[in-house]
Amino acid sequence: MPAFAWEWTVMQVRLEGVVKRFKTVEAMAGVSLTIREGEFFTLLGPSGCGKTTTLRVIAGFYDPDAGAVYFGETPMNGVPPADRGIGIVFQNYALWPHMTVRENVAYGLRIKRVPSSEIEPRVHAALRQVGLEGLEDRTPGQLSGGQQQRVAVARALVLNPRVLLLDEPLSNLDAKVRARLRSEIRRLQQDLRITTIYVTHDQEEALVLSDRIAVMDAGRVLQIGTPVDLYEHPATLFVADFIGTNNLVPGTVADVADGMAALRTPAGLWRGVVVGSLAPGAEAVAAIRPENLVLDEGAGPADVSFRARVVLTQYLGNLVRYELEAGPGVTLRVDVSDPKSHRYVPPGQDVAVGFRASSAQIFPADTASHLDPLEGARR
Amino acid sequence: MTPPAVAAASAPAVTRRVRVPALVWASPIYLFLALFILFPLYRLFVDAVTTEGGQFTLAYVADFLRDPFYRQALVNSLILSFGTVVGCIAVGLLAAFLLVRYDFWGRSTFGYLTMLPIIMPPLVGIMGLVFVLGRAGTVNVLLMDYLGLRRPINFIYGWHGVLLAMVMHYFPLITLNLVDGLSKLDASLEEAAEAMGSRGLRKMRDIVLPLVTPGFVSGATLVFILAFADFATPLVVGLQNLIASQAYLNIVQFVDRRLFKMGIVIGALMAIMAIIFLVVAQRIVTQREYAVLSYRPVERQPLRGAARFLAPLFFIVVLTIAFMPYLGVMLAAFGRAWSLTPFPTSFTLRHLDAVLHLTPIYVINTIRWSAAAVAIILAVGVPLGWILARSNLPGRGAMDSIVTLVLALPGTAIGIAYIRGFHFPLLGIILSRVWIIMPLVLAVRRMPYTVRATFASLLGMHRSMEESAASVGASGLRIFKDITMPQIWRGVLAGALFSLMFVMQEAAATILVFLPGWETMTIGIFTYYTSGTFGQAAALGFVLILLCAGTLYAAYHLTGARMGGLFGSGGG
Numbered sequence: 001m002p003a004f005a006w007e008w009t010v011m012q013v014r015l016e017g018v019v020k021r022f023k024t025v026e027a028m029a030g031v032s033l034t035i036r037e038g039e040f041f042t043l044l045g046p047s048g049c050g051k052t053t054t055l056r057v058i059a060g061f062y063d064p065d066a067g068a069v070y071f072g073e074t075p076m077n078g079v080p081p082a083d084r085g086i087g088i089v090f091q092n093y094a095l096w097p098h099m100t101v102r103e104n105v106a107y108g109l110r111i112k113r114v115p116s117s118e119i120e121p122r123v124h125a126a127l128r129q130v131g132l133e134g135l136e137d138r139t140p141g142q143l144s145g146g147q148q149q150r151v152a153v154a155r156a157l158v159l160n161p162r163v164l165l166l167d168e169p170l171s172n173l174d175a176k177v178r179a180r181l182r183s184e185i186r187r188l189q190q191d192l193r194i195t196t197i198y199v200t201h202d203q204e205e206a207l208v209l210s211d212r213i214a215v216m217d218a219g220r221v222l223q224i225g226t227p228v229d230l231y232e233h234p235a236t237l238f239v240a241d242f243i244g245t246n247n248l249v250p251g252t253v254a255d256v257a258d259g260m261a262a263l264r265t266p267a268g269l270w271r272g273v274v275v276g277s278l279a280p281g282a283e284a285v286a287a288i289r290p291e292n293l294v295l296d297e298g299a300g301p302a303d304v305s306f307r308a309r310v311v312l313t314q315y316l317g318n319l320v321r322y323e324l325e326a327g328p329g330v331t332l333r334v335d336v337s338d339p340k341s342h343r344y345v346p347p348g349q350d351v352a353v354g355f356r357a358s359s360a361q362i363f364p365a366d367t368a369s370h371l372d373p374l375e376g377a378r379r
Numbered sequence: 380m381t382p383p384a385v386a387a388a389s390a391p392a393v394t395r396r397v398r399v400p401a402l403v404w405a406s407p408i409y410l411f412l413a414l415f416i417l418f419p420l421y422r423l424f425v426d427a428v429t430t431e432g433g434q435f436t437l438a439y440v441a442d443f444l445r446d447p448f449y450r451q452a453l454v455n456s457l458i459l460s461f462g463t464v465v466g467c468i469a470v471g472l473l474a475a476f477l478l479v480r481y482d483f484w485g486r487s488t489f490g491y492l493t494m495l496p497i498i499m500p501p502l503v504g505i506m507g508l509v510f511v512l513g514r515a516g517t518v519n520v521l522l523m524d525y526l527g528l529r530r531p532i533n534f535i536y537g538w539h540g541v542l543l544a545m546v547m548h549y550f551p552l553i554t555l556n557l558v559d560g561l562s563k564l565d566a567s568l569e570e571a572a573e574a575m576g577s578r579g580l581r582k583m584r585d586i587v588l589p590l591v592t593p594g595f596v597s598g599a600t601l602v603f604i605l606a607f608a609d610f611a612t613p614l615v616v617g618l619q620n621l622i623a624s625q626a627y628l629n630i631v632q633f634v635d636r637r638l639f640k641m642g643i644v645i646g647a648l649m650a651i652m653a654i655i656f657l658v659v660a661q662r663i664v665t666q667r668e669y670a671v672l673s674y675r676p677v678e679r680q681p682l683r684g685a686a687r688f689l690a691p692l693f694f695i696v697v698l699t700i701a702f703m704p705y706l707g708v709m710l711a712a713f714g715r716a717w718s719l720t721p722f723p724t725s726f727t728l729r730h731l732d733a734v735l736h737l738t739p740i741y742v743i744n745t746i747r748w749s750a751a752a753v754a755i756i757l758a759v760g761v762p763l764g765w766i767l768a769r770s771n772l773p774g775r776g777a778m779d780s781i782v783t784l785v786l787a788l789p790g791t792a793i794g795i796a797y798i799r800g801f802h803f804p805l806l807g808i809i810l811s812r813v814w815i816i817m818p819l820v821l822a823v824r825r826m827p828y829t830v831r832a833t834f835a836s837l838l839g840m841h842r843s844m845e846e847s848a849a850s851v852g853a854s855g856l857r858i859f860k861d862i863t864m865p866q867i868w869r870g871v872l873a874g875a876l877f878s879l880m881f882v883m884q885e886a887a888a889t890i891l892v893f894l895p896g897w898e899t900m901t902i903g904i905f906t907y908y909t910s911g912t913f914g915q916a917a918a919l920g921f922v923l924i925l926l927c928a929g930t931l932y933a934a935y936h937l938t939g940a941r942m943g944g945l946f947g948s949g950g951g
Contacts, residue, residue: 061570061573080573082573082574082575082578090567090570090571094568094571096571096590097590098589098590098667108576108577111572111576111577
C-alpha cells in the first residue's frame with residue numbers, strides 16, 4: 001500500500017427503472033440494477049445495447065427520462081458529474097494532450113482547490129498506484145497506449161472517488177497489454193475495494209474481471225449474475241449465445257416432463273433442461289457447450305447420442321477442436337480437452353457423439369432472432 | 380501466405396522504374412519555384428540594399444528607418460493589423476462557438492452565410508460599404524431625411540472605418556479555422572474535465588482553447604498578414620499613412636527615383652515581416668498540434684433563455700453589415716444617376732452594358748489571365764502536392780516552406796519583386812513586357828490552395844492502394860492515372876476552384892505588374908472608382924461577385940463542408 005493514506009468511502013449504486021431515449025431510440029428501456037458496495041460490476045453487451053448509456057447516466061452526463069439513480073440512499077438525478085464523487089476512465093482515455101502526465105492528474109485537485117502542498121504527494125501516490133512513477137513530465141503523446149491508460153486510471157483515482165467508472169478502457173490496446181492491464185485493474189480494485197462499474201463488449205474480459213455481470217441487449221438487462229451463473233445457467237438464449245461458445249440447434253418440442261424436454265432436431269431426438277416455458281409442438285432451440293459434447297472414445301454415460309461427420313479438426317495444444325456435421329444445417333463444435341489420451345479423428349470420418357441431458361438447455365425459440373451471433377455486432 | 384512474396388519480388392523493379400525519372404520530371408517544378416518565386420524575391424531584397432550602380436548600401440534602409448513618416452506608417456500598420464485581429468477574434472470566436480456547440484434558430488443558414496464575406500473581393504467590399512455607409516450613402520441619407528440629422532455620421536472614413544471593413548471581411552477566416560478545430564475535439568476530453576468540476580469559462584480556458592490553438596493561431600496570423608498587406612481599403616476611405624499604402628503609392632509614381640526606391644525597401648520589409656510572423660506562428664502551431672482523433676463529437680446543445688434570441692440577433696447584425704457591400708454594389712451597378720437619395724430613383728442596365736459590351740476588356744482579361752493562371756497552377760501545383768505527400772525527393776521541406784510563404788507574402792511585395800526581377804532580359808526576353816507575366820504572378824500567388832488540397836487529398840488516401848497497384852505491375856504514371864487521380868480529383872478540383880476565386884479577386888500584385896491593355900476587372904474597378912465613374916466600378920464589381928460566388932459554390936459542392944483547413948497559414 002502507498003505511503004499516502006487513501007480514504008475510500010464505499011458506495012452502493014442503485015438504478016430504478018431508468019429510461020433514456022435519444023430521439024426515437026430507447027437506449028435504456030427501464031433498467032434496474034443494484035451494484036453492491038465495493039463490488040466489481042460489469043455491464044456487458046454488444047455495441048448499441050445501452051451499456052455505455054447506462055454508465056453515462058450513472059456518471060451524470062445524461063439525465064434519465066424516467067426512473068432514478070441512487071448513490072447509497074441519495075437520489076442523484078440532476079446532480080452534476082463533478083458532485084457525484086465519481087472517477088471515470090474513457091474508452092479513448094481523454095487525456096488532455098496539452099498537459100503533462102502530472103498536470104493531467106493534478107488538474108482535478110486544482111479544480112477542487114486542494115492545497116498545493118497536498119497536490120504533489122497525492123499525484124505521486126496515484127501515479128505510483130498505477131506504476132507510472134518517473135513519467136510525470138511526459139505528455140500523453142509520448143506515452144504508449146498502455147501507459148496512457150494507466151494515467152487515465154490515476155487521474156480518475158486521485159480524487160478518491162466513491163465509484164470508479166470504466167468505459168471499455170482496454171478496447172484500444174493490443175492483446176498482450178490488454179491481458180496484463182486486465183489483471184492490474186482487478187488487483188487495484190481489490191486493494192482499494194472501490195465500487196467499480198465496468199463497461200465492455202468482451203465477454204471474456206467480463207468473466208475474468210467481475211464479481212457480477214449484467215448482460216444487456218436492446219436497452220434491457222437480460223440477466224444479472226456471477227460469471228459462473230451466466231456461463232452455466234444462462235437465463236435466455238441471447239445470454240447462452242453471448243457468453244462463451246454454445247452450439248445452438250433448433251427443433252420442435254416433442255415432450256416436456258419434470259423440467260426436462262425432448263426436442264426433435266435434425267440431429268435426432270435431443271434432451272435437455274427446460275429454461276422458460278415450453279409446450280409440446282413449440283419451436284425451441286437446444287444449447288450445448290463444446291466441452292460438454294463427448295466423442296465415442298471418451299464415452300461415459302450419455303443420455304443423448306447420435307452420429308456426425310468430422311468436417312474440420314484443429315489442434316490447439318491444450319485441446320483438440322472438431323467441427324462436425326450432424327444432420328442438414330447442423331454444425332457442431334466439440335472441444336476435447338485432453339489431446340494426449342484422445343485418438344485423433346481425421347476429417348471425413350463419422351463419429352459417435354453424446355452428451356448428458358443435464359448439460360444441455362432448451363430455450364423457447366421466440367428469442368431466435370439472437371441466433372445469429374453477428375447480429376449484435378452489426379446493430 | 381503468398382501476397383508478401385509477390386510484393387517482395389516486384390518491389391525492386393517498381394522502385395527502379397519510378398525513382399530515376401522522378402527527379403527528371405520533377406526538375407521543371409524545382410525550376411519553376413526557383414525562377415518565379417525565389418528569384419524575384421531575391422531581386423527584391425538585393426534591390427533594397429544596392430545602389431542603381433549595383434553597389435551594396437544600407438543607405439536606403441537607413442533612410443527609411445530615419446524617416447519619422449515611415450516609422451509612423453509602420454506603427455500605424457501594426458496597430459491596425461493587431462486591432463483587426465482582435466476584432467476578428469471577438470466576432471469569429473463567438474460565431475464559431477455558437478455554430479459548433481449550440482442549436483438555435485437559423486443556425487445552419489447562418490453557418491453558410493458566414494462564408495459570405497469571403498466571396499467579396501476586398502476592393503469591391505470597401506467600395507460597396509462606401510455606397511451604403513459613406514457620407515452620401517444610403518444610411519446617412521435615411522438618417523438625414525427621416526431623423527432630421529443635420530450632418531452625415533462618419534461611419535467609415537478613418538481608422539474605425541478601415542477596422543470595421545477589415546473585421547467584417549476577415550472574421551470568417553477565424554471562424555472557419557475554429558469551426559474546423561472545434562468539431563475535431565472529442566467530447567470525452569471535455570467530459571473528463573466536467574467530471575472533475577471544470578465548467579464554463581474555466582473549462583474553456585484550461586481545456587478547449589489550448590486544444591484549438593493551432594487553428595486559432597493559423598487564422599489569426601493570416602488575418603494579421605492580410606490586414607497588414609491591404610493597401611486598397613485604407614486608400615478608399617482616405618488613409619494613406621500605412622506601410623502597404625505607401626509601398627503602392629511609391630511604386631506607381633514614376634517621377635521620384637528616391638520614392639521608388641523607398642517603395643522597394645518597404646516591399647522587402649513587408650516580405651521579411653510576413654516571413655517573421657509566419658515562422659513565429661508555425662512554431663506555435665507545431666508545438667500545439669496534437670493528433671487527437673474524434674470518436675464522438677460534442678453534442679450540440681439547444682440555447683435557453685435570452686441566449687435563444689441573442690444568438691440569431693448576433694448573426695443577423697454581423698451578416699447585415701457583411702451584406703451591406705453587396706447591397707451597395709447592386710444598387711450602384713443598376714442605379715441611374717444615384718445621388719442624395721437613400722436608394723436609386725430609377726434603374727438601368729447601362730453600367731452593366733458598358734462593362735460587358737462597350738469596354739469588355741476587363742472581363743475578357745480577367746477570364747484570359749485566370750484561365751491561364753489555373754492551367755499553370757494545375758500543371759505545377761498538383762505535381763508539387765504529390766511531391767510533398769508521396770515522394771522522397773530532396774528539398775521537400777524547403778518546398779513546403781515556400782508554398783506556405785507565398786500564401787503569407789503581401790501581394791504588393793510580390794508585385795514589386797516581379798517588377799524588379801523580370802525587368803531585365805532573361806534569355807533575350809524581358810518578361811515584364813510579355814503578357815504571360817500576368818497569369819504567372821496570379822498563379823504563383825494563389826497556387827498554395829491547390830497544392831494544399833492535393834496534399835491533403837493524398838494524405839487522406841492510403842498508400843497501400845497505390846502499392847497494391849504497383850504490386851500487380853502498374854507503372855508510376857499509370858498508377859497516378861488509374862488509382863490516385865480518381866480518388867483525389869474532387870479535392871484537387873476544389874483546391875483549384877479556390878485558387879481560381881482568389882485569382883479573380885487579386886488586385887495587389889497585378890495592379891503593380893500590368894501594362895496598358897492587360898487590365899483585369901479589379902484594376903478596372905480601382906480605375907473607375909478613383910476616377911469617379913462609380914456606376915461602371917459597381918457593375919464590374921457585381922460581375923466579379925457573381926463569378927466568385929459561382930466558383931465558391933462549385934468548390935463547396937465538391938468538398939462538402941470542410942474547407943477551414945484551406946485557409947490556415949499553418950499545418951499542411
